[in-house]
Amino acid sequence: MAININNLQNPTQVKTDKVEQNAQRQQAAVQQNASQAANQKQDSVSITPQAQQFAKLTEKAGNSSGIDQEKVDKIKQAIAEGKYKINVEQLARRIVQFESELFGKK
Template sequence: MAININNLQNTTQVKNDKVEQNVQRQQAAVQQNATQNANQKQDSVSITPQAQQFSKLTEKASNSSGIDQEKVDKIKQAISEGKYKINVEQLARRIVQFESELFGKK
């Protein structure tokens, strides 16, 4: 059986050409994907001014104690000076209302 040596070199060259073509195709696909990704918009989030204000107010409320210290100081001063007057009718009405709510009676 005879072996054609010239034909072996051509076969190797054909294989190398096919490999090089595949590599070029893959590089072109990678470059195309990179271009598409660059053209796509990035996700973004924007917060409205109302939401920003709400966030600031929420933070301020959570940091506060819930006590109006200025009002407390005024009442303390009025009591110490004997100027603080108690509305007994309003106080009695609110005590009755509180007890009704507490015990479920109306």
């Protein structure tokens, strides 16, 4: 192991040199990080017009009750006036269709 006897008289100079070397390394690391950050692309998100339209329609559907109140009022009025006719054959056919779909029978 070699010993540098030239610096024995001035140990503060050795410490100063090491501090300067560390500062230079840190500065080089900061510059490298800044260079890498400048070269990196920023992430971005863009929404297609179809997605925007879908979002608007979804919001509109969420705000609606799903009931056609005008149609309900017309049926109520027809029942009250005795004008509402029920097609029993069609009703029976739809009940059978519903039950077959519900229970998996055809």
